[in-house]
Amino acid sequence: xxxxxxxxxxxxxxxxxxxxxxxxxxxxxxxxxxxxxxxxxxxxxxxxxxxxxxxxxxxxxxxxxxxxxxxxxxxxxxxxxxxxxxxxxxxxxxxxxxxxxxxxxxxxxxxxxxxxxxxxxxxxxxxxxxxxxxxxxxxxxxxxxxxxxxxxxxxxxxxxxxxxxxxxxxxxxxxxxxxxxxxxxxxxxxxxxxxxxxxxxxxxxxxxxxxxxxxxxxxxxxxxxxxxxxxxxxxxxxxxxxxxxxxxxxxxxxxxxxxxxxxxxxxxxxxxxxxxxxxxxxxxxxxxxxxxxxxxxxxxxxxxxxxxxxxxxxxxxxxxxxxxxxxxxxxxxxxxxxxxxxxxxxxxxxxxxxxxxxxxxxxxxxxxx
Numbered sequence: 001x002x003x004x005x006x007x008x009x010x011x012x013x014x015x016x017x018x019x020x021x022x023x024x025x026x027x028x029x030x031x032x033x034x035x036x037x038x039x040x041x042x043x044x045x046x047x048x049x050x051x052x053x054x055x056x057x058x059x060x061x062x063x064x065x066x067x068x069x070x071x072x073x074x075x076x077x078x079x080x081x082x083x084x085x086x087x088x089x090x091x092x093x094x095x096x097x098x099x100x101x102x103x104x105x106x107x108x109x110x111x112x113x114x115x116x117x118x119x120x121x122x123x124x125x126x127x128x129x130x131x132x133x134x135x136x137x138x139x140x141x142x143x144x145x146x147x148x149x150x151x152x153x154x155x156x157x158x159x160x161x162x163x164x165x166x167x168x169x170x171x172x173x174x175x176x177x178x179x180x181x182x183x184x185x186x187x188x189x190x191x192x193x194x195x196x197x198x199x200x201x202x203x204x205x206x207x208x209x210x211x212x213x214x215x216x217x218x219x220x221x222x223x224x225x226x227x228x229x230x231x232x233x234x235x236x237x238x239x240x241x242x243x244x245x246x247x248x249x250x251x252x253x254x255x256x257x258x259x260x261x262x263x264x265x266x267x268x269x270x271x272x273x274x275x276x277x278x279x280x281x282x283x284x285x286x287x288x289x290x291x292x293x294x295x296x297x298x299x300x301x302x303x304x305x306x307x308x309x310x311x312x313x314x315x316x317x318x319x320x321x322x323x324x325x326x327x328x329x330x331x332x333x334x335x336x337x338x339x340x341x342x343x344x345x346x347x348x349x350x351x352x353x354x355x356x357x358x359x360x361x362x363x364x365x366x367x368x369x
Contacts, residue, residue: 012037015052022056022347024066031091038126043315047123050331053340053357055089055121058265060347064088064119070096079108082247085118090270093118094127101274105136109279113272114247119265120144125178127272128166132174137275140164141239143252144266145259148182149223151233154209156223158236159252159266160186168277170286175293181236183227189215191329194360243271263355308369325366332359 006014012033019029032055039048058064068086070093081100085093097113104111120142128138144159164178184203192199193215204218204225205211212218226232244251249269250258258267277285311319314330336359343353 008037008041011040015049018052018344019055019066022066022344023059024055024064027069028066028088028092031095032089032121034095035091035121035126039123042125043313044123049340050336051121053343053353054265056344056347057353057355058089058119060353061262061264063262063264063267072096072100074100079104079111080114081111082114082116084116087117087267088119089121089265090115090118091121094270094272098127098130098272101272102131102134102136105274105276109276111274113274114249115270115272116247116249117267118270119267120270121265123178124162124164124270125166125176128164128178129174129176131274132166132168132176133172135168135277136166137168137277138164138166139273139275140270141243142270143240143244143250143255143268146252146256147186147224148226148236148252149205149209150237151226151230154205154207154223156256157253158182158226158233158240159255159268160224161236161239161252163235163239167289168286169289169293175289181226181232181239182224183232184224186219186224189219189224190358191361193219194358243269247271310369314364319364319366325368327366327369328364330362330364332361335359 012030015033015036016026016029019032020026024032036048036051039051055064059066064087066088068088070086070088071084073082073084081097081104083093083097093115097115101111101113124140124142128140131138141161141163142159143161146156146158147160148158149155150157158181160180160182162178162180165176167175169175189199189203197215198213199215199218201211201213202225203213205222206214206217207221212222218224226236240251243249244254247269250267252266252268255266255268282288309326311326311328312331314328319326319328339357339359343357346353
């Protein structure tokens with residue numbers, strides 16, 4: 001089989017065309033395709049083309065119309081901007097709101113953007129990274145559907161509630177992180193179920209609140225656990241309060257109720273806070289930031305001995321060249337592509353498609369874990 005490589009622009013154009021064929025207008029299709037293409041660019045393919053089938057499924061189910069334009073409420077004399085996404089996927093609202101947010105952060109030193117009534121797509125890091133490249137610190141967060149029990153609880157209440165942060169460093173490599181507040185992503189548990197593997201200790205509980213290594217018990221009636229026990233639970237609570245209660249949108253539990261068991265994209269809000277690092281009159285904040293980040297690197301934590309590192313997508317040119325070699329989860333990209341195209345053709349012919357299609361991955365063990 002011959003590999004085919006596409007440039008960023010070629011992939012973006014291809015995805016835009018597929019999304020338009022699936023019922024999204026040009027603006028929404030281009031914005032959603034941009035997010036997917038960024039994920040592919042950053043070699044996070046679990047958040048790229050892999051998401052295409054779910055986006056098309058949400059359009060076919062009527063959860064998204066693919067047509068509604070975001071409605072912006074932007075008072076010039078306040079450091080707050082609100083956007084009603086109209087029940088559509090978030091990328092178009094985000095693309096229209098981030099320039100307004102950046103301008104207000106520079107004017108006021110601190111500004112916030114609330115995107116209400118949106119379907120969340122993939123990761124938050126492209127948003128915070130984009131503003132970090134513009135010299136702004138950024139926090140982004142959102143609830144999701146309820147999959148996670150609070151520390152000490154036995155029932156699903158929180159979403160996986162991702163939190164992302166970006167900080168400029170004066171070069172082309174800002175400091176960026178983006179992680180869920182659950183101990184593990186729900187998708188990882190689904191892969192364990194597909195491979196008939198028991199879960200590691202501490203990942204989930206069954207419907208009675210007892211620790212469980214059984215994927216079915218955790219996914220069907222049980223719950224995932226927050227990372228770090230009560231600390232992760234506290235951060236997840238903060239995200240519910242800020243990115244749901246404060247901005248007047250759905251809690252994760254309410255998003256699950258709205259979904260009604262259909263397994264579609266979570267409907268909720270998103271909060272993005274931008275910070276001007278010069279607002280307090282700091283001097284060379286970029287050099288000061290690098291002092292900290294360089295000191296962290298110089299600590300020399302040993303991968304595998306002190307910390308286990310596992311990647312995803314199994315990019316061999318990278319995984320085999322880094323030291324130590326990176327243990328990864330290989331995804332069945334060829335099969336994923338075949339399934340995505342098959343589902344798309346079925347959708348275009350007016351046929352029903354399954355609400356969820358799960359494909360097994362494979363752990364490629366190297367030296368990092």
